[in-house]
Amino acid sequence: MTDPRNPSTRPGSDPAGGSAGVDLADSNTLAYSGRALPASIQASRVRSLGWWYQAEWRLIGMRAYWTSILGSALLTPILYVIAMGIGLGTLVDKASGGVDGVPYLTFVAPGLLVATVVMSAANETMFPVMDGFKWGKLYFARATTAASPTQVALGELLAVAIRMAAEAAVFWLVLVLLGAVNPTTSVLMIPVTALAGVAFGAPLMAYSATVEQEGYQFSMVQRFIVMPMFLFAGTFYPLSAMPGYLQWIGWISPMWHGTQLARAVSFGLPLAGWEVAVHLAFLGALAALGAWLAVRNFTRRLQR
């Protein structure tokens, strides 16, 4: 293919005419300045790095609500530590001498971190995704650039993962400063938490990409998936404290698998090697399946 960007093939490049406003010479330069990368280079850059260009601007777009992101990351752990550590924790520790052999605050802190971040992941993958298809239609704008629908989906997911990791890092730092966790291996809670966030966020993103109506489904997701998971998936007490017929809620929730791993790295909750492997595999599989479905659903909707 010949490159149509050769200026000699473009007519009208004589800088003679011009009226008010931008003169003709300028609109020629505007159409072809010679400074832009050739189309073939643009395409090859996007083919290899398009997923990152997509993520980059999703993250920059989060500037619009960065105060609420930071506020939630800073304030949530402070409130939880006061309520759970000083309030509830005192009661629990007095009555039973802690949970799993550690003070209640130590036990509950990793769970709160994972739960908070997973819920943020849910928020980032419901209405914002629907907005991209339905209200603002920004995904359609992105799909008209050199990017592919796959890159739009993966870039979106990557941006959510990065946000989750950042939120987890701030949350973790506050927990350390408040003395709720030891600043040693507990730093591994950050990637574990981000993984749990993606394991929940990716399938939810795939689902959100199929929502055509006004999104009332999302309040159902909040009420019947996110809330039960928060309450029953071992965040506030070990899953074993629940009757056997309710424990499955934990087994199928990314929150529980993430929390178990977070407890292992923060205060050394004893997990067998196979347990670690199962938790990681469950989260990894859910993230991968969700990503695959998200790519499929984004592609379908962007190429209709």
Place this chain on the structure above:
Amino acid sequence: MPVIEARALTKTYGDVHAVDGIDFDVASGESFGLLGPNGAGKSTTMRMIGGTSLRTSGTLLVNGLDPETHGPEVRANLGVVPQTDNLDTELRARDNLIMYGRYFGLPYSYLRPKADELLAFAQLTEKAGEKVDNLSGGMKRRLTIARALVNEPTVLLLDEPTTGLDPQARHILWDRLFRLKEAGVTLIVTTHFMDEAEQLCDRLIVMDHGKIVAEGSPADLIRRFSTREVLELRFGSERNAELVDDLRHYADSLEPLPDRLLLYTEDGEAALARVRADGHTPMTTLVRRSSLEDVFLRLTGRSLID
């Protein structure tokens, strides 16, 4: 080599043939129009060109490449202005341009000065730091067009560029688009406005129900499918229909519309004189040049905007 080459291009949604086997070529530097009512298949055709709608059958080449298999390569040469503005309302005007350019893999060192040039072209320099939500409809439209130019495309796809804009805003836009055409950019425009097609297009296809019903330059289409002049007569909504048969012989052809009768003739004034001489008393009359609106009416029996 044509910039666009479509053969038996077809898109079906279930039983609906949105685009029904159309053939057309667009030459480099040409300003090409797709004219037709809503639902004629214009937007679907545009989206297939960008590879953002997969065709059901037929072949389509853009700069010699299939947009479905070479999406990034094809789209790197395209600027797309969609029917509804999809700017990022959370960002400022200038950032919208930079962001969009990033999606083409363009470096910030290129994008920052380019964004300023594009804002000047779109007469939005003073609005550079304004949030998109605070811009008027015409400004948003110009920003969307500026955004489409950020990668210096050789082909600009404009889907109803001026729908919903006031007359002044439309004229500003037409002026900007005309400059781009002069600078050698190939324009592909869909519209259901006749004046827009006549202003912008060297050549156009008239689409209806997914098919091409006519093709040519605006002047050529008017010559082939209409007369030089049109006499519009209004007798009041009840009487218009009654008079159709009485008035038919005053013109080459007659199209009844609910509110008026259109008499196609080489000489409108002469026809009007004869109508009056025979004792008919229209409430209002108008003699005008034939337009693409008349071509469409003639070809499909329907007016373009219902």
